[in-house]
Amino acid sequence: MSLRYGMETIFMICSNSSFIYYPHNDKFRSKCHTAGEHTEAGSRDQLSNNNSRDTPPPDQLFIDVLLVQMNIPRDPIKGWIFGSDMNSCDILLDRNHDKGISKNQFAIQVDTRTQTLIFANLSMYGTKMTRRGRFSTVMDSFRIQFGEDIVVHIVVGNDAHLRFPTHSNGLEDFRIRWIDFNSKLSQLYSFCHRLTSSSEPNMNRQQPDYTLGRSIGGGSHGEVYLGTHRYTAQLYAIKICGHKTVVPKLMWNHEHIVKLESFITYEDLPALVMEYIALGDLRRHIYGLDAIDTAAILRQLLGACCYLHEEGYIHLDVKPSNVLVQSISPVYVKLADMEGVRLVTETNTTIYATRLYAAPEVLLEEAVDTKADIWSLGVMALELIGRLPQQRAISRWPMDLRGCYQYLHHSIAHNFISGLLKTRPQERFSAQEALRHGFWQLKETDYEAMRPADLRNTQFPESEENYSLPDTAPFGDHI
Known part of the structure; x- marks a missing residue:
């Protein structure tokens, strides 16, 4: 079904459910005619003349829709909130949250930095939906592409179809309006942030706000x-x-x-x-990245580690679940789990690390320095290009890793990966050395060639919970 809408429309909600007609939603409700219809009366006549048909034509559906246009949401930071609470929701899906719709069920947020939209689940029970032909219960958030259709399954009524038009017939006009709208939102974000934030973290230990x-x-x-x-x-x-x-x-x-x-x-x-970084950690995205994204992620993480190391600290648990993805296009990541960071000079603290990514000196409980983070990044590099061994035994782990990169055809790529994964820390690259390496001057085809041809379409495990090696644990008791 093709619906007509204005250039101000960001997304529309179509449904046969009664929430479309709630007075709370009046400001969003609009008559949206299907392609080929000329008047509202003509549309009704067509409905009347086709009552005898077994299957009504598709263009009779969703004449009344809710249009979300470029107007500031009630809460500029949270976005347009859907749920059952009249006091906080922009769009009311039900008047009673006891029937299955949470007070705040989900929101459509605007990421002004990337000028994209984010679907954010706000319910502790998740939001059931069908997206790209797949049914799932969404517990977190994901980025929305213009042109997508998302079907949200509502417990108390019919499904709600969320449509994000491409505006292909007036793309330049929409783009100008969209940039201006993002600029206004960004100014609001900055104002709200100044109300409560300072240049240094708040050390208040009283009841938090x-x-x-x-x-x-x-x-x-x-x-x-x-x-x-x-x-x-x-x-x-x-x-x-x-x-x-x-x-x-x-x-x-x-x-x-x-x-x-x-x-x-x-x-x-x-x-x-x-x-809060809505797209979650790297495990969700790791196997959908292209070669250039893979290189960009490694470089960004090396930059973060280089900063830490120059400040005299070690992270000691660099892994995909501790890397948060702020945006996909362009790819932009941040290193997390910083409370485990320790000074290089500390020797009497318990090390919390993940065996799959832990350097040999960590596994052997020997003295560690900044080179331990470099090993972890080397393991991540192999994981990003799909070259980690399928069978993972701790006793032969360094040898197995060596076998994964020895067949890299490009000598510069081989030298880079092997330099990250030297068994002896003193022979391993520092973060600065890795950032100066010729690896970053390779062509996209060279990066792509690093991934084995027979693995490029293989489905990999989505989290290290599926691995045979245990996740984070204090070393000393479990080796």
Whole structure:
């Protein structure tokens, strides 16, 4: 079905459900005619004349729609919120949250930095939908492409079709309006941020000005929740630490390291308030990346590690689940899980690391330095190009890795990967040396050739939970 809409339309909601006619949604409701119809009366006559048909023609559906146009949402930071709470939702899906629709079910957000849209689930139970022909229960967030159709399955009524038009017939006009709209939103974001933020993290240990939502992850240092600031409604990732966590340096000032906003206490437990990155960690995206994206991610992470190392710190748990993806096109990542970072000079602290990515000296409980992070990046490099061994035994792990890159045809690529994965730390590249390597001057075809031809279309495991090697654990008891 082809619907007519204006150049101001960002997306539309079509449904046979009664929420379309809620008074709360009046400002969004519009008559949207299907292609070939000329008048509203003509449309109704056509409906009347076809009552005897077994299957109504498709252009009779969804005449009344909700159009979301370039008007500022009620909450500029959270975006257009869908749910059952009249006080917080832009679009009401039901009047009673007891029937299955959460007060805040999901939101369509605008990422003004990349000028793209994000679908953000806000319900602890997830949002059921069909996208690109696949049914799933979405628990987190994903980036939306213009031209997509998403079907949200509503418990209390018929499905809601969310359509994001391409505006192919007036693309330049839409693009100008879209850029201007993003500029206005960006100014609002900056204003809201200035109300509560300062250049240094807040060390307030009193009752925080945040409300906690659903869990969005966790690890060896605690559970991470989606948090909302009480006054600005800005979203944050809040990690509640289950044990005493020492943060040696709070203000990591690097573009590819997750920003820490505050260090607070929550119900007598230490908590870290960090920027919220909606696209989640690299595990979700790792096998859909092209060759150029792979190289860009490695370079960005090397830059983050180089910064840490020059400051005298080691991360010690560099892996895909500790890398957050801020945008896909262009690819932009940030290193996370910074509370485990330790000084190079520290020797009496327990090391928390993931065996799959841990350097030999970490596994053997020998002295470690910044070169341990370089090994982890070397393992990630092999993973990104699809060359990790399928069978993974800790006793022969370094040897197995060596077998994965020895067949790289390009001598520069071989030298780069082998330099990251030297068994002896003193022979391994430093982050600075790796950033100066000729690897970054290779052509896209050279990067693509690094991936084995027989693996380019292979489905890989999506998380290290599927691996035979355990995830993060303190070394000493389990080796």
